[in-house]
Amino acid sequence: MIEFALVFLVFIVLLVGLMEIGRAVWTYTTIAHATRRGARYATMHGSNNPVLDGSDNDITDVEIANRVKVNTIGLDTTKIVVSAPVWTPDRSRGSIVELTVTYPFELVTGGLIVSQQSLQLSSTTRMLVAN
Secondary structure, rough: OHHHHHHHHHHHHHHHHHHHHEEEEEHHHHHHHHHHHHHHHHOOOOOOOOOOOOOOOOOOHHHHHHHHOOOOOOOOOOOOOOOOOEEEEEOOOOOOOEEEEEEEEEEEOOOOOOOEEEEEEEEEEEEOOOO
């Protein structure tokens, strides 16, 4: 019985740790996918390509952030932080857009397995403006 209790305790800690790692990987993959989608949206709607509503205005940072948030299925969109896109050198064809998204990943176990209650997950994507 004592051996079972000791081994079972280690097994449970490993199992819960594995579940936390799986959740973190899934969350990071979702953030990375949303960042790529937002950067692609920015590259396809640069200065020479009209927005979908038919106007000739450039897309705004809010529209890019909304595109990122639409693609974060399963996450709390109020906690997603989309930094302003960096256009190098500008929004014209051949320029590069860089987009960074961060998300605070809350651990279910709190501080039992690791010393932190949450982790900051971040993803950055750089793409060439192609329009």
